[in-house]
Amino acid sequence: MPPPSWLVENKLGDPQKAGPCGGVPTDPGTPTGIITPVLGGSLLHLKVQETVYHPGHYRVALAVLDRKELPADPEATTRMTEKGPQSVAGKIDPAPKPPVLVDGLWEHHERPGAMPYTWETDVRLPNIECEHCSLQVIQFMEEHGLNAAGDFSYHHCADLKITIDPKLKIDSGWPGQKTTRATATKKKS
Numbered sequence: 001m002p003p004p005s006w007l008v009e010n011k012l013g014d015p016q017k018a019g020p021c022g023g024v025p026t027d028p029g030t031p032t033g034i035i036t037p038v039l040g041g042s043l044l045h046l047k048v049q050e051t052v053y054h055p056g057h058y059r060v061a062l063a064v065l066d067r068k069e070l071p072a073d074p075e076a077t078t079r080m081t082e083k084g085p086q087s088v089a090g091k092i093d094p095a096p097k098p099p100v101l102v103d104g105l106w107e108h109h110e111r112p113g114a115m116p117y118t119w120e121t122d123v124r125l126p127n128i129e130c131e132h133c134s135l136q137v138i139q140f141m142e143e144h145g146l147n148a149a150g151d152f153s154y155h156h157c158a159d160l161k162i163t164i165d166p167k168l169k170i171d172s173g174w175p176g177q178k179t180t181r182a183t184a185t186k187k188k189s
Contacts, residue, residue: 002045002046002047003036003038003044003045003046003135003158003160004032004034004036004158005022005032005034005156005157005158006021006022006031006032006034006134006157006158006159007021007022007023007029007030007031007032007156007157008029008030008031008032009022009029009156011051012051012052013049013051013154013156015027015028015029016150016154016155016156017147017149017150017154017155018149018150018155019070019073019138019149019150019151019153019155020063020067020070020134020136020155020157021067021070021134021136021155021156021157022155022156022157024149025148025149034158034159035132035159035160035161036158036159036160036161037160037161037163038125038160038161038162038163039125039162039163039165040125040126040127040128040129040162040163040164040165040168040170040171041124041125041126041127041165041168041171042124042125042165043122043123043124043125044122044123044124044125044135044160045120045121045122046060046119046120046121046122046123046137047118047119047120048106048118048119048120048137048139048156049116049117049118049119050112050115050116050117050118050119050139051115051116052115053111053112053115053117054139054141054142054143054144055108055109055110055141055142055143056087056090056107056108056139056140056141056142056144057090057092057103057104057105057106057107057108057139057140058105058106058119058137058138058139058140059074059092059100059102059103059104059105059137059138059140060100060101060102060103060105060123060135060136060137061099061100061101061135061136061138062098062099062101062125062126062133062134062135062136062160062174063099063133063134063136064099064128064130064133064174064175064176064177065175065176067134067136067157069099069175070099070134070136071099071100073090073138073140073150073151073152073153074090074091074092074103074138074140074152074153075090075091076088076089076090076091076140076151076152077089077090077091078146078152081145083145084145084146085145085146086143086144086145086146087140087141087142087143087144087146087152088142088143089142090140090142090152090153092104092107097173098126098173098174099174101123101124101125101126102123105119105121106119106121109142125160125162126162126171126173126174127164127165127168127169127170127171128162128164128170128171128174128176128177129162129163129164129176129177130160130161130162130176131161132159132160132161133159133160133161133162134157134158134159134160135157135158135159135160136155136156136157137156137157137158138153138154138155138156139153139154140152140153141153141154
């Protein structure tokens with residue numbers, strides 16, 4: 001599913017439990033080595049296949065310099081069950097700021113259709129320069145038990161190389177973006 005994952009995944013999307021970008025504690029996964037080149041300020045097409053139904057929502061974030069920039073999983077409201085904590089809801093930021101690009105994406109509380117179900121949208125990338133960014137897509141799962149490796153979320157990442165579009169203003173609110181528009185244009189000459 002575009003963009004391609006940074007990890008080799010099976011047909012269910014595993015390994016996806018550990019934050020921030022997948023794997024599991026006993027197996028961090030096998031990197032694909034794929035880095036997708038994209039233009040800053042452009043729309044990036046996301047396609048996610050939900051193989052097992054979970055009510056909840058998705059969030060998209062971008063780490064520019066280091067994956068440590070990725071935000072913590074959404075704050076969960078939980079209830080105790082005989083099996084331990086179970087998620088009731090995950091906090092959605094209605095006005096996300098970097099590093100989050102979009103929050104509350106594909107929010108659903110009923111089965112959207114036959115499984116597997118495919119979600120698709122376009123997400124605007126910041127106009128930045130980034131040799132090796134990590135685009136994170138997490139699925140917050142409601143009515144789900146605690147996943148010790150990843151709270152109440154599944155985690156996926158794609159590696160991107162973002163090149164500044166010299167026709168657009170640079171999004172200076174992102175880490176490492178000290179270049180001015182004139183400098184960016186000069187670099188392209």
